[in-house]
Amino acid sequence: MPTPGNGSIILVGVHLLRYKEYQLQDYSSWFLKQLNNTHNWERLKSCLVKSDDCNNLSRKYRTLKQYKQAKLTPIEAGCCRPPSECGYPAINASYYDLSFHPISSNKDCKVYKNSKAIKCYNCDSFKAGVAQYMKTEWRVVAIFNVVLFVVLSIIYFVGCCARRNAARSLSKV
Template sequence: ILDIFRLELFVCNLMLRHAGRDPHIMMLLLLFVEQILAILVVGFGFWMSTHNDECRRSLTIPVMGLGGVIFLMSLAGFVGAWKNISCLLWTYLIMLFVVLVAIMVFTVLAFIITNTGTGHAVPGSRYKEYRLQDYSSWFVKQLNDTDKWTHLRSCLVKSDDCNSLSNRYKTLKQYKLAELTPIESGCCRPPAECGYPALNASNFDLSYHPVSTNVDCKLYKNDRFLRCYDCNSCKAGVAQYMKTEWRVVAIFNVILFIILSFVYFVGCCARRHAGGSDSKVPRR
């Protein structure tokens, strides 16, 4: 990170040397680019909302909100640079600094909590199973919260994740060769260790006594409103989905942080350059 900051300082000083006597031109250009970037951030949040159902939109609103804040902030900075209003420019730089710190803190935490948890291979199948204890304590705490899980569970029941499996996979061979999503694997079927034979993609023969002491074996039911929605394996599937979503947003934030920090350093250099230029103007 320090190397990136040094590079950005070098580049911004180099740019200002070629910007002529008025550094505001460079500042206006960068603020305009920042407004476009803010629109792209909002667009990224909108894309996340269209590719997920209402059950899995935990980061959609924060991402779109961040884009809105960046847009309003850059708009204030643009007006300040255009009209040469120092208080607006300083307000913009302070707000941008706060946003950069917030992005950095969130990104670091996101990488920390998504550093654990992965799928376990199921013999004879292409899909994987997930275990709740493999994931970070923060994810486990969120998913074990009764109120939050009750809401999420009701949402999962209404979704087509489990109900559409029998329509998509007509035979057991197709089902075993399918690459099920973490939620389909954890919420729509009992863990493989239970030993229940599959009748089709949606139902299992529960007359067999489970060969495992896993509590999920007794919780699973063929009822479309029950399935394995109360199982730890279902929570683990949701945790895996959340991990993937958070990791994507974290990588996006790294790119956003680099771009915004460059704009911030250029803005600081521009203000310093402008202040130096103003002090050299002879007073009458």
């Protein structure tokens, strides 16, 4: 049976969910220190709350079946729904039946609310989703920077060779 967090299909009740669940302990202590810094987190969180990603899920996925088969982004998987281990049944893409008592001791189960302003914005799963998103984006930026460095190095090398050849040509005259 797959465990949450390994990216496999997870069986919850009789529903198959297709998303990866992210855990804070999967990230480096330095990264977590930056993410758990209250000032940094509040700025990040306010931007993400304003982005309305969670509130647009019900428009993006018209039916519960579409939602359950969707490949959610790390942020959608971390903040727009409670962790699957809570066992809350989904009513639609942005609303869960919270009348059930959580089957897990995960504190995120108690923090999650259906309110558009609350969702799981204070959950560790949200921080983990943001961490995964940033890790992915940073990787893209790092690759771009390496390619840019190589291109600039080649241009510099060609420029140096051209200058040396020009100096040699002038000295022969």
